[in-house]
Amino acid sequence: MSDEPALMSLTAVxxxxxxxxxxxxxxxxxxxxxxxxxxxALNAFMAIEAEDALKAADAADAALARGGAKGALHGVPLAHxxxxxxxGKVVTCGSKIRKDFVAPTTSTALQRLKDAGTVRLGSLQMVEFAYGPTGHNPHYGAVRNPWNTDHITGGxxxxxxxAVAARLTFAALGSDTGGSIRMPAHFxxxxxxxxxxxxxxxxxxMPLSWSLDTVGPLAQTVEDCALLTGLxxxxxxxxxxxxxxxxxxxxxxAKQSIKGLKIGVPAAFYVDDLDAEVARVLDETLAVLKKEGAEIVKVELPDQRQLSAACQFVLATEAASLHKRWMIERPQDYGAQVLMRLQNGLAIPAVSYLEAMRWRGPALSAHLAAVEGTDALIAPAAPMPAATIAESDVGNSMEAEAVIQRIxxxxxxxxxxxxxxxSIPSGFTRSGLPVGMQIIGRSFDEAMLVRIGAAFQRATDFHRRVPKLP
Incomplete structure (x- = not known):
């Protein structure tokens, strides 16, 4: 056991x-x-509740001494x-508009973790209204990457x-509408x-796009994520x-072997125009999976550019619909980039949105036909490692959407x-920046992804590496 408990994994602690x-x-x-x-140095926390956290920890210890453990995460401190x-807590959603909003209820995902016994450390920073992939925030400042504080975290x-990378919390809830869990995990x-x-x-x-939003955890290990997801x-x-x-x-x-599984690698799109070091890490990841007994096969997927464009139509339209009233009444309280993106959503014709929604079923059927015979796909989470905060701070300029689309x-x-x-940590660039790969499965087959990811982590130590304080 480490002398510093914060360095342990969620399941171990x-x-x-x-x-x-x-x-x-x-x-x-x-x-x-x-x-x-x-x-x-990181600006990862929105609020730090040290006194309340220690009181809750003492109460958890007293309950355990009486034989009253609440659940699988009794006494484990987390921030989300x-x-x-x-x-009863202020929930800003990373915005100026909700800087004083007091939540009238508790989210189901958070309540289920509380019911398992967790202790609240505070709350974590985020991109304004969850609408951006870099980590910039004009109201509360950019969050910084603990591997190199000049670089973005992803958003x-x-x-x-x-916070998870720096071992400030054992895990944290994120959300993923266009990549908002996998981007920070990768970077x-x-x-x-x-x-x-x-x-x-x-x-x-907080909703961003009601047909795309997903809840999920970020943690040190696949096993940690498996525990949280199950709860x-x-x-x-x-x-x-x-x-x-x-x-x-x-x-x-998470304990099962991957011997005999068939893992597909896309023949195009996800392997095109990769940064050289991301391409190297992909090759090294495939070699590990093969050594663990999986068969690697190439897969021809339908045109992923069409899927990405359709996703953008859906996301932009639904986000604009949710924010329409505030855009009319309080446009000055949005950051420039988020306001620009929301206003762009107002310009998408209803026909384009409805066509994008109607095509989701046929697109999923075509995808499932393409991956038939494989157990999962593997691909880079992004084509490059983390950019610097300065070079990706494009605000609402003409370059902004191009940067967002690439990320x-x-x-x-x-x-x-x-x-x-x-998304699993899969290697590092020569300059010390992390690189992640994503394992993609079929609907509701999260167990297969856990099986493959945990096997990879048993064979590697990338997830156990800890950044040093700058």
Whole structure:
């Protein structure tokens, strides 16, 4: 066991608390100590609630001493993206418009983690209204990448990626509408799980695009993400879109071998125009999977550019619809880039939106036909490692949409199809920046992604590497 509890994985620290080898106060204090040292350099937290966290940790320890453990995460301190409603807490959604908004209820995903026994450390920074892939925020400042603070974290779950990578929290909720879990996971070197649309309830989570939004965790390991997903998944009367399906044992899937599995690699698009070091990491990742017993095959996918364009139509239109009133009444309170993107959504014809929605079923059918005979796909999460904050700070200039499109090029098609995708740390550039690969599955087959990702992490140590304080 590490002398610094905050460096442990979520599953390991939860067991250490349950076995009374560590107290919740010791673990919480360890996280708070790292937050005090790291957050001034990273800007990962929106709010730090040290006193309340220690009181909650003491209460968790007292309950455990009486034999009253609440659940699988009893006494484990966590912080989450500041878009998950927590009754009585200010939830800014990364915006000026909601800087004083007090949540009237608690989101289902967050409540289920609370019911498992977690302790609240505070809340994490995010891109304004979750509408941006870099991590810039004109109201609260950019979140910085702990591997190199001159570089972006990715967004919109920027604080979640940065805080998990720096070991300020053992895990964090993110959201993924166009890549907002997988981008920070890739750029910050952590594991991020975009679940199938409907696998986890979205009740009480700030919406961006009601037909694309997904809830999921970022954590150190696939096993950690499996534990969290299992706790949060399942039907919810507060969200009629939450699937009425049994929740598999994801932790059991994490222990299975991948020998004999067939993993597809796209023959085009996801392997085109890659940064040389991302291409190298992809080759090295495939070599590891082959060594673990998987068969790697090439797959010809339908035109992914059409999927990405359709995703953009859906996302932009639905986001503009949700924000229309504020755009009329409070346009001055938006950041320039987010306002520009929302206004662009107002210009999309209803026919284009409806065509994009109608095509989702046929597009998914074509995808499933193309991947028939494979157990999952693997591809880079993005074509490049993290850019610098300065070079990606394009505001609302003519270059902005081109930068955004390049960063989310490999994530948006998966959002459009509603499929699950697991981003895993897969290597580093020679300058020390993380590179992630995404494992893409069939609807509601998150267990297969867990199986493959966990096998990769048993054979590698990228997920265990920790950045040094700048």
């Amino acid at each position: 939860a067991k250490a608390i349950a076995d009374k080898r560590l107290s919740s106060r010791e673990v919480t204090q360890s996280c708070l100590d790292r937050i005090a040292k790291w957050n001034p 993206k500041d878009m998950y409603y927590d009754k 919109s779950s920027s604080g979640s990626g940065s 910050c070197g952590v594991t991020g799980f975009k679940t199938t649309v409907g696998r986890i309830s979205r009740a009480g989570a 949060m998944a399942g039907a919810d009367p507060e969200d009629p879109t939450a699937a009425q399906l049994p929740v598999p044992d994801y932790l059991a899937a 989310t090029r490999f994530t948006r098609p998966i959002n459009y199809l509603g499929l699950p995708s697991l």
